[in-house]
Amino acid sequence: MTHSILRRFTTRMYYKFRYNNPIAEYIKSATEKHVIAKWKAKVETAAISIDSCEETIKNIVDNKKSISRFGDGELRLLRPGEQLYFQDRDELMVSKLREALNSNLPNLIIGLNEGIIQENGLLKQKVKNWWIVYLKDHGLQLIDLLPKNRRYGNANITRFYIDYTDSQYSLRISEMLKNIWNRKDILIVEGEFSRLGVGNDLFENARSLHRILCPVKNAFSRYDEILEACKEYGKEKLLILALGPTATVLAYDLAKEHYWALDMGHVDVEYMWMKMRATGRVSLRGKAVAESKDRDSADYSLSKSDQQEYNSSIVKRIL
Structure with missing residues (x-):
């Protein structure tokens, strides 16, 4: 009986102080600051840094670098038993992701989401909060996964709108991206309904465009x-890859053979959201948008x- 009364009292107090309460907000803020401070100390010890989006794009343009991007989805797959909505777990793929992450090719950038280091003041607060929870839950695993003493590229070069x-x-950022393929022959390698560049002007400055x-x-x-x-169709071309974690691995394998390959998933969706001034991850007619709520009833x-x-x-x- 005593235990039941105590539990009800605790529950009432939780909901009483959970919302719009200065004490609860203070505790939440203090907890977040503690998580961030603790994480930044680990990052500093590991000598890990992430370039800005501008620096990453400039590196791609000036030095003809390829890029493999490790967002939260790819990092999730590196944890045991995890899979994604559009990609079942495949242990060979996981092994290839680890290999790419730990590679040190001179012509390949490994990109991480800058939410990991919490330094860009332009990120929306809810995005920062999402990463705070992520780091609280998975920070120790993440710091063990990441190669140390390394400067990473910014995976958010293709995620430049909805989170900012x-x-x-x-x-x-979108204009800087266009400079990458300006007057270039490009080969887009994408999911069947991704349709990069269809219905917009994202690639209109490319010299030619073909797709697989x-x-x-x-x-x-x-x-x-x-x-x-x-390899067959991408000779002397810039390859734009949009295939989730498959693209991350593909960019790595192609870079090893000196192809110019960019893992650019979400770039077309973010560009269209920016053009329409979207306030959320909405569906787009004619395209697969994995993050939209009505993705299973999309109009293609x-x-x-x-x-x-x-x-x-x-x-x-x-197919």
Whole structure:
């Protein structure tokens, strides 16, 4: 009986002080500051840093670097038993992700989400809070996974809008990205309904554009075919990859053979969200948006002109 009364009292006090209460907010703030301070000390000890998006893009342009991006999804797959909505767990893929993360190729940037180091003041507070919880729960595992004494690129070069507070910053990053493929022959390697550049002007300054279509889900199951197709059709071209964690591994394997390959998942979606001034992760007609709430009932139809242009750009289907 006493235990039951105490439990009810504790529950009432929890809900009484949970919302809009200065004491609760103070405790929450103090906890967050403690988590951040503790994490930053570990990062400093490990000598880990992450370049800005501007620095990362400049490195890609000036030095013709490839990039493999490790967002929260890729890092999640490196934990035992985890999988993603669009990619079942595959131990070979996990092994390849570890290999890429620990690689040290001179022509490859390994990108991490800058939310990890909590230094960009333009990130929305809810995004910072998400990473605080992530670091509280998984920080020790993460610090063990990451190679030490290393300067990483910024994985957010393709995540430049929805997580940020400054639209001018987002516009500036998008214009810098366009400079990467300015007057270049590009080969897009993407999921069947990703349709990068369709219905927008993201790649209009490219000299030519062709694409290889791959499975929407579990693309890694066709990895060998995709890799060979990239080598066949990607000679002397800039490869733009949008295939989730498969793209992370693919950029690494292609860089080893001196192809110029960029893991650029989400870039088209973020660009369109920016253009329409979206306030959330909304669906886009004609495209697969994995993060939208109605992703399972998406409308993949295109206008007649977009469909014709899209079809004419496809050089291979691996479905």
